[in-house]
Amino acid sequence: MYGLIKTWKALEARGIMGINRRNADYVLKYNKRSLYPIVDDKIITKERALAAGIHVPEMYGIIETEKQIDKLHEIIGGRSDFVIKPAQGAGGDGILVIADRFEDRYRTVSGKIMSHEEIEHQVSSILTGLYSLGGHRDRALIEYRVTPDQIFKSISYEGVPDIRIIVLMGYPVMAMLRLPTRQSGGKANLHQGAIGVGVDLATGVTLRGTWLNNIISKHPDTTNAVDGVQLPNWDGFMKLAAGCYELCGLGYIGVDMVLDQDKGPLILELNARPGLNIQIANDTGLTQRTHAVEAHIEALAKDGISEDAEQRVRVAQSLFGHVHPH
Ligand SMILES: Nc1ncnc2c1ncn2[C@@H]1O[C@H](COP(=O)(O)OP(=O)(O)O)[C@@H](O)[C@H]1O
Ligand SMILES: [Mg+2]
Known part of the structure; x- marks a missing residue:
């Protein structure tokens, strides 16, 4: 320092x-x-x-409504790593970086273990605008996880x-x-x-x-x-x-x-x-x-x-x- x-x-x-x-x-x-x-x-x-x-990280899917949250399984498919983020987020808030799967759970890049329900809950929070500029309703985007x-x-x-x-x-x-x-x-x-x-x-x-x-x-x-x-x-x-x-x-x-x-x-x-x-x-x-x-x-x-x-x-x-x- x-x-x-x-x-x-x-x-x-x-x-x-x-x-x-x-x-x-x-x-x-x-x-x-x-x-x-x-x-x-x-x-x-x-x-x-x-x-x-x-070039940008490939987009796997978009979730726009609560009803579409069911699509999450399908969007993730067999992938073991991916990123979910608010389309209108800022400052890194609301971003979930999934690095791996662990049995039927997910592990974030910082080691936190999450269930599928917890991830769905996060998506739902994104949709309500919890992380969006101005608190407006938002969309969740699921994309390729970058490996540095x-x-x-x-x-x-x-x-x-x-x-x-x-x-x-x-x-x-x-x-x-x-x-x-x-x-x-x-x-x-x-x-x-x-x-x-x-x-x-x-x-x-x-x-x-x-x-x-x-x-x-x-x-x-x-x-x-x-x-x-x-x-x-x-x-x-x-x-x-x-x-x-x-x-x-x-x-x-x-x-x-x-x-x-x-x-x-x-x-x-x-x-x-x-x-x-x-x-x-x-x-x-x-x-x-x-x-x-x-x-x-x-x-x-x-x-x-x-x-x-x-x-x-x-x-x-x-x-x-x-x-x-x-
Ligand atoms: N596709 C990705 N793969 C891995 N890490 C990501 C990815 N997207 C975002 N991140 C991490 O999250 C940070 C914030 O993401 P960014 O898309 O810039 O959103 P924000 O507008 O919230 O800053 C990035 O600097 C990066 O460290
Ligand atoms: Mg940024």
Whole structure:
């Protein structure tokens, strides 16, 4: 541990973006209301991604009504691992990651044993809107369980690490690797207790991390170093993230990706109000970077130029890459 993080006020003075500025200058300005459903509903995101040829975890089925809960057996079929999640959930709430079967029960990735009835009950809670944004009725989606690439074995504790890249008008501006911990129950959401580790945009090498508001360089469960790790296929992740602008049309998004052992890079979800803790993981403010992208776009627009995903990645890497480790 390197000590506690300074207050948000002190951070804002250093170009750290606060929630009001994010909402006013980015979310409201760049994200058209009518496009929100594309990212706020994971089933719609999946359909969009598939149509655009972007890889996502395979969907096994959707349950929309209490009556359809009977279909669960059929949807799961002979599979021993799968994931159930609220289509309109957030922050990892309501997600069930089943890793194995145990006699006629199921075992979650964090080792909890559940009966089929308990799983049905969870689905029913999802449908009532217990986990959905705004408490609206929701749908439950059942999908392929991602098996993380071996590279993450040494730096992670069960569950699936994910890679979050903030993308402004198709330009990546900041990246973070999120590592589940014992506390986060296999989920990579920071507020569940996962670790956020900054990533150099140019190289895909990890920087130091943040965990429960502390700066860390080691994983609390494995004690392995989380910094200085080369993420595989980094340019691929950058391109995937940049291309999500065309996929959804929203100008300010957080793109969450995973690296599956067999299927490679997959998009897990898109977020229209990406969190601000990524700045702590990177020990850098977003404001300077978003301003640089806005200036770049403005300069190009004067000449009537726009760039494709590959060009945008290169611009981002030269503007924001090769940061010096702390
Ligand atoms: N298909 C999956 N396989 C394995 N783990 C998953 C899967 N989907 C989600 N998770 C885990 O749960 C976390 C949250 O999932 P996500 O789809 O991003 O929903 P939320 O909107 O709640 O953040 C992920 O970061 C990952 O760790
Ligand atoms: Mg997420």
